[in-house]
């Protein structure tokens with residue numbers, strides 16, 4: 001989900017259990033997702049950008065799925081299913097940009113991203129869209145690749161999200 005701290009990171013950290021504090025520190029130390037061959041993935045990001053600009057939902061989902069498959073393959077991480085949906089859900093707290101759902105009962109992890117804003121139904125800017133996809137993928141990688149017991153919005157987490165963005169779509 002879109003990450004923000006309602007508490008300062010300091011207060012947040014000190015309210016965690018000792019076990020979660022260890023997870024937090026480990027998460028914060030991991031600042032990169034080194035891809036062995038990021039350049040091979042850039043054309044997929046371009047396809048996704050074109051499909052988003054042309055409002056082609058299925059083509060966008062296919063490009064995003066190939067991109068996520070490529071990243072997971074390069075890292076040796078298990079696959080995740082990508083869903084691209086039309087309009088962001090909104091509630092009183094704001095609107096949802098993306099969603100990570102862990103593997104469940106034989107179903108692989110699922111990453112959901114939305115193409116359009118809730119309020120004005122405008123197509124989301126590509127940078128925001130792809131960063132959301134990478135954000136949700138980072139939750140997947142926290143559990144399935146980095147072996148973290150929880151996936152927390154640490155500074156390291158956001159650096160990993162940026163690391164993917166700069167290697168593939170920057």
Ligand SMILES: [Zn+2]
Pocket residue numbers: 001002003135139153
């Ligand atoms: Zn999140």
